[in-house]
Structure formats: structure tokens, C-alpha cells
Amino acid sequence: MNVVIWIAIIALFVLSFVGLIFPIIPSVLVLWGGFLLYVFMLGSLSVWFWIGAGVLTLVILCADLIASQYFVKKYGGSKWGERMAAIGVIVGSFIYPPFGLIVVPFLLVFITEFASSQNGQHAFKVAVASLLAFLSSTFAKCMIQLILIIWFVIEVVW
Secondary structure, eight states: HHHHHHHHHHHHHHHHHHHHHHHEEEEEHHHHHHHHHHHHHTOOOOHHHHHHHHHHHHHHHHHHHHHHHHHHTTOOOOHHHHHHHHHHHHTTTSSSSSHHHHHHHHHHHHHHHHHHHHHHHHHHHHHHHHHHHHHHHHHHHHHHHHEEEEHHHHHOOO
16 A cells, blocks of 8 residues: 555656646645645654745745746836736647747747837847746746655655
């Protein structure tokens, strides 16, 4: 029985990384599903783990918003550009992933910014900024998920 539970936990951890490419999968919730499955079926985790996991989860949830706002505002993007970037990530995850995640938001932001400013150079800069925001937040989420999984393994082993 323990082997089946461990397989399920590992599958949930892997699925949390799949959620980085397919945003429809809630990466953080799937990751926590693995933690909770362990706690309810196999053992316990320290209070420090839960506090740290909670803080890092908040960082993961804020990563997209912070990166998007920082990069798009830095290059003079509009609120509509930010919104189109978010919509583009969702739509792009269904159109030839992972490349759709890069191309669709880029095009949507470029079109939106060009329509509002009539300046192709400005629209291109903002579209590149939204792309950098997506890539940096995805990288940050990936690293934080790895930290949480490594911390989990350390907690379980010791």
C-alpha cells in the first residue's frame, strides 16, 4: 500500500511541473496534494515545513503578478497589455504547447499595445517585456517548487 501512495505522491509532484506548461493545472494545489497525501496516509511533517511551504506558496502565487507588473510597467505597457498577456498564456497553453505559451501572449500584447499606441517599436518592447515576465515567473515557480520538494524529501528522510 505504501508503494502505491508514494507513486501517487511522485505523480502529483511531476504533475505540478506539468502545470508550469499547462496553466490550467494548478501547480501549487497539486504540489500540496502530494504533501497532504503523505501526511494523511504515511506520516507527519514539522511545523517549520508547513510555515515555510505556506510562505513559499504565497511567493509562487504572486510570482506571475509581480513579474508581469514589473516588466510591463517598466516598458510603458498598459493594463490591457497585462490582461492580454494573461489571456495569451491560458490560450497559448492549448495551442501547440510549450511554444504557444510564448507566441500567443507575445502576439496578443503586441497587437493590443500597437492598437493603443500606434507605435510598433513601443508595442514590440512591451511584448518582449511580457515574454520576459512570463519566462522569469515560470523559472521562479519552478525553482520554488523544487525547493519545496527537496525540503519535503529532507523532512521525510530525517
